[in-house]
Amino acid sequence: MRIETLPEEFVKAQPIIDTIEAAGYEAYYVGGSVRDTLLNLPIHDVDIATSAYPEEVKSLFKRTVDTGIEHGTVMILDHGTGYETTTFRTESGYQDYRRPDSVKFVRSLKEDLNRRDFTINALALKTDGTIIDYFDGLGDLKKHRIRAVGDPEKRFNEDALRMMRAVRFASQLNFDIDADTIAGIEHHGRLLTKIAVERIHVEFVKMLLGNWPAKGLDVFMNTGLYQYCPDFEPYKDQFNQLRSQLTSGLSNETAVWTLLAVTFELSSKQVNQLLKDWKSANQLIDDVQVAVKAVHAITTQTVDAWTLYQTGHDLIAIANEVAGQLGDSTYPTADLLAQYDALQIHAKRALAITGQDLMAAGIKPGPQLGQALNYLERQVVEGQLNNQKVGLLTAAINYLNEKA
Ligand SMILES: Nc1ccn([C@@H]2O[C@H](COP(=O)(O)OP(=O)(O)OP(=O)(O)O)[C@@H](O)[C@H]2O)c(=O)n1
Numbered sequence: 001m002r003i004e005t006l007p008e009e010f011v012k013a014q015p016i017i018d019t020i021e022a023a024g025y026e027a028y029y030v031g032g033s034v035r036d037t038l039l040n041l042p043i044h045d046v047d048i049a050t051s052a053y054p055e056e057v058k059s060l061f062k063r064t065v066d067t068g069i070e071h072g073t074v075m076i077l078d079h080g081t082g083y084e085t086t087t088f089r090t091e092s093g094y095q096d097y098r099r100p101d102s103v104k105f106v107r108s109l110k111e112d113l114n115r116r117d118f119t120i121n122a123l124a125l126k127t128d129g130t131i132i133d134y135f136d137g138l139g140d141l142k143k144h145r146i147r148a149v150g151d152p153e154k155r156f157n158e159d160a161l162r163m164m165r166a167v168r169f170a171s172q173l174n175f176d177i178d179a180d181t182i183a184g185i186e187h188h189g190r191l192l193t194k195i196a197v198e199r200i201h202v203e204f205v206k207m208l209l210g211n212w213p214a215k216g217l218d219v220f221m222n223t224g225l226y227q228y229c230p231d232f233e234p235y236k237d238q239f240n241q242l243r244s245q246l247t248s249g250l251s252n253e254t255a256v257w258t259l260l261a262v263t264f265e266l267s268s269k270q271v272n273q274l275l276k277d278w279k280s281a282n283q284l285i286d287d288v289q290v291a292v293k294a295v296h297a298i299t300t301q302t303v304d305a306w307t308l309y310q311t312g313h314d315l316i317a318i319a320n321e322v323a324g325q326l327g328d329s330t331y332p333t334a335d336l337l338a339q340y341d342a343l344q345i346h347a348k349r350a351l352a353i354t355g356q357d358l359m360a361a362g363i364k365p366g367p368q369l370g371q372a373l374n375y376l377e378r379q380v381v382e383g384q385l386n387n388q389k390v391g392l393l394t395a396a397i398n399y400l401n402e403k404a
């Protein structure tokens with residue numbers, strides 16, 4: 001089969017392939033960009049595979065970076081955007097279920113495609129639009145099917161992360177997973193525990209951000225794969241409930257973990273532990289903590305000015321999205337955001353008075369100065385006081401006098 005008009009990303013990368021071919025080697029576009037083009041989806045990175053050895057590739061271009069030279073990958077910078085170019089290779093060993101003990105560079109495209117994970121990811125594209133398809137990846141694309149190249153057991157033994165990739169693609173593409181491939185996941189789920197949590201994290205989140213999350217979750221649950229992810233084992237029922245509730249993909253990673261935290265009914269301490277175990281960034285942990293509180297306020301209809309203020313614009317939208325997914329939101333997001341926008345201040349620094357001002361009025365530095373500012377902040381947010389200097393100063397003095 002031949003694609004008539006190639007997306008411009010490929011046209012831009014063509015000089016690279018032309019240069020390699022002119023030197024007598026073969027070069028093709030491979031991987032996700034070929035798959036996504038055939039599915040009429042936008043493409044992210046254009047990957048190139050070539051029969052030229054890494055040193056041969058480097059000799060053909062002026063500017064290259066050894067991004068993964070030991071497994072044959074060189075980044076070529078000669079034509080603007082960097083293009084990763086990888087020498088055809090076979091892999092062997094895999095004693096740790098994630099990395100081959102050795103890679104061997106080969107001159108045959110077929111051998112290279114043969115080591116790849118799924119048939120839809122094992123297609124190659126020539127610059128003239130011709131598709132090379134040794135494993136009926138085109139047939140599987142048509143049937144909306146994810147099928148391992150060759151023996152699934154072998155594929156998952158080589159790299160156990162591929163089991164998570166299978167469920168992630170199911171969710172992103174609305175594809176089914178072939179029965180033998182599912183059986184392979186059932187047999188090898190436990191190998192996931194050998195894989196770095198960071199890599200599992202990426203695939204898990206991509207699964208829930210996919211447009212058909214229930215599709216991926218089905219296999220994730222039915223094969224028992226979930227049990228081999230950090231901390232998920234006790235939450236089978238909650239996951240199954242989610243699978244029937246989730247109608248569309250979530251909008252970002254914060255939404256994913258907030259939804260899980262609420263569904264699992266985790267305490268703030270447990271949220272922290274879960275996200276730490278999943279090797280999450282501190283910013284994500286903080287955001288999820290805030291969003292979870294906001295979801296509870298939304299679902300119990302106790303959203304007030306102070307909650308909105310503490311949650312902030314972006315997390316209000318996320319929290320309401322999560323509440324909506326749980327069938328629990330009675331507020332349109334636009335209303336919540338309008339209420340938020342209408343607050344007099346959106347940060348403490350926007351108060352019309354500072355600690356300096358209070359000290360200039362005779363209030364001594366120390367804890368009570370901080371307490372007075374906190375009091376003013378809350379009063380202004382709640383609309384009890386106007387955000388004006390003179391009034392705030394009087395209110396601060398009254399507050400401290402009453403306390404004394
Ligand atoms: N565990 C893996 C990871 C990748 N690949 C191969 O390397 C290609 C590129 O990998 P990657 O960019 O991780 O995935 P994509 O399929 O390109 O998906 P995405 O669109 O998410 O980048 C894949 O298509 C597949 O042929 C593989 O065989 N086994």
Ligand SMILES: [Mg+2]
Binds near residue numbers: 031032033045
């Ligand atoms: Mg890719």
